[in-house]
Amino acid sequence: MPNTGQRIVMKFGGTSMAGIERIRHVADRVRREVATGNQVAVVVSAMAGETDRLVQLCKEAAPLYDPREYDVVVASGEQVTAGLLAMTLQGMGLNARSYMGWQLPIRASGHASALIEGIDVAVLERVFDDSGIAVIPGFQGVTSEGALATLGRGGSDTSAVALAIAAKADRCDIYTDVDGVYTTDPRIVPRARKLDVVTYEEMLELASVGAKVLQTRSVGLAMRYGMPLQVLSSFEDLPGTMIVGEDGSNLTTGTVMERNIITGIAHDRNEAFITLTGLPDRPGTVAAVFRPLADAGINVDMIVQSAKSAGGMSDLTFTVPKASLAHSVDALAKVREAGGFQELLTNTDIVKVSVVGVGMRSNAGIAALMFDTLAERQINIVAISTSEIKVSVLISEDYTELAVRVLHTAFGLDAPAASLDAGAAS
Ligand code: ADP
Ligand code: ASP
Ligand code: MG
Numbered sequence: 001m002p003n004t005g006q007r008i009v010m011k012f013g014g015t016s017m018a019g020i021e022r023i024r025h026v027a028d029r030v031r032r033e034v035a036t037g038n039q040v041a042v043v044v045s046a047m048a049g050e051t052d053r054l055v056q057l058c059k060e061a062a063p064l065y066d067p068r069e070y071d072v073v074v075a076s077g078e079q080v081t082a083g084l085l086a087m088t089l090q091g092m093g094l095n096a097r098s099y100m101g102w103q104l105p106i107r108a109s110g111h112a113s114a115l116i117e118g119i120d121v122a123v124l125e126r127v128f129d130d131s132g133i134a135v136i137p138g139f140q141g142v143t144s145e146g147a148l149a150t151l152g153r154g155g156s157d158t159s160a161v162a163l164a165i166a167a168k169a170d171r172c173d174i175y176t177d178v179d180g181v182y183t184t185d186p187r188i189v190p191r192a193r194k195l196d197v198v199t200y201e202e203m204l205e206l207a208s209v210g211a212k213v214l215q216t217r218s219v220g221l222a223m224r225y226g227m228p229l230q231v232l233s234s235f236e237d238l239p240g241t242m243i244v245g246e247d248g249s250n251l252t253t254g255t256v257m258e259r260n261i262i263t264g265i266a267h268d269r270n271e272a273f274i275t276l277t278g279l280p281d282r283p284g285t286v287a288a289v290f291r292p293l294a295d296a297g298i299n300v301d302m303i304v305q306s307a308k309s310a311g312g313m314s315d316l317t318f319t320v321p322k323a324s325l326a327h328s329v330d331a332l333a334k335v336r337e338a339g340g341f342q343e344l345l346t347n348t349d350i351v352k353v354s355v356v357g358v359g360m361r362s363n364a365g366i367a368a369l370m371f372d373t374l375a376e377r378q379i380n381i382v383a384i385s386t387s388e389i390k391v392s393v394l395i396s397e398d399y400t401e402l403a404v405r406v407l408h409t410a411f412g413l414d415a416p417a418a419s420l421d422a423g424a425a426s
Pocket of ligand 2: 013014045046051052077138139152153154155156157
């Protein structure tokens with residue numbers, strides 16, 4: 001009998017897969033989806049904390065680890081959960097099997113933050129034809145040399161979306177430990193409000209400045225292919241958040257889209273800043289600093305160059321991902337030897353806090369309100385960056401909670417007190 005239902009990719013995150021009890025719960029959720037007549041493929045993350053543990057082991061083994069070997073180590077967490085979920089589903093009498101990235105294959109290029117080049121769906125189609133359930137480890141692919149590759153932290157979201165696109169799924173459901181996308185991280189601000197719908201563009205910006213509920217790349221991919229994306233709770237049967245196009249396309253919930261100036265506030269503790277002092281005043285100085293970083297594949301985010309002192313020297317401050325700090329310092333050693341700067345200082349006790357909203361395009365005064373609000377609390381701003389729909393500031397990490405909370409209130413995002421118990425995270 002051909003299946004007439006929908007084709008859905010379900011992705012379960014680390015907290016949802018943390019331990020056999022929770023994996024059983026996930027298996028039951030999958031069973032219910034299959035029982036509605038839908039074709040289902042499942043993408044899983046490693047158990048919560050496992051990838052962190054594996055990354056730490058790499059750092060201890062070799063601070064400047066080889067990215068190819070890093071991938072061999074960190075991809076292992078998802079292999080374990082995929083096997084465990086497949087056997088749990090089999091124990092329920094379901095026709096489930098795990099397929100590692102190389103078995104499909106999910107073709108990828110690069111290491112540590114590899115890009116997906118394509119997914120062959122022949123194997124998957126055969127599984128669907130046999131009314132089977134494929135359980136696929138997220139976060140991993142295979143290079144043209146046959147080596148394991150991982151997709152960057154949080155990459156299982158991207159695996160799921162890429163798989164949904166390749167398999168022409170009707171929807172990609174991201175099951176996690178909160179019941180949707182909120183105006184800010186509900187673990188920091190209990191008065192954060194759940195958004196019924198959010199545009200791809202806003203979600204992209206929120207994710208890129210630290211709202212880790214979805215990996216940025218997964219949102220970009222879904223946007224490019226118009227893949228309907230939904231964020232849902234693994235633990236409770238509650239309506240989640242639909243991610244839709246600006247015109248409301250993919251809007252299946254019938255909800256009217258709100259048009260707030262500000263969609264949300266995000267924070268990112270994963271950046272470190274580097275200050276270089278004594279840069280000589282001549283053309284090419286800054287290029288000489290950033291070229292080796294780019295060649296090492298390191299993403300530089302915020303950049304501030306201080307005014308030149310009397311001696312004609314200037315300072316340069318910029319942020320890099322914390323995970324790339326050791327590699328950045330290493331890449332800059334040669335620049336210093338060549339007289340590119342005098343001193344290199346690093347600081348990891350910082351956080352980037354951002355205010356995001358499409359409505360900002362047509363509203364002046366967002367940045368001013370943000371700076372005023374932080375000034376009132378005596379919070380010092382180290383660096384600033386803006387885009388058309390975002391303002392970000394770099395501040396001391398000690399002020400993370402306070403800054404996010406006061407900005408959430410200042411921009412009128414707080415939920416009414418009465419709905420508090422409905423809004424908090426699990
Ligand atoms: P998973 O392991 O399921 O991939 P993540 O930890 O990657 O889960 O993402 C879910 C977490 O994202 C939540 O626990 C929450 O703390 C955090 N988060 C940050 N910003 C937001 C937001 N705006 N809305 C919802 N959750 C958010
Ligand atoms: N396990 C990987 C990580 O923690 C991928 C993911 O969970 O999305 O980054
Ligand atoms: Mg995640």
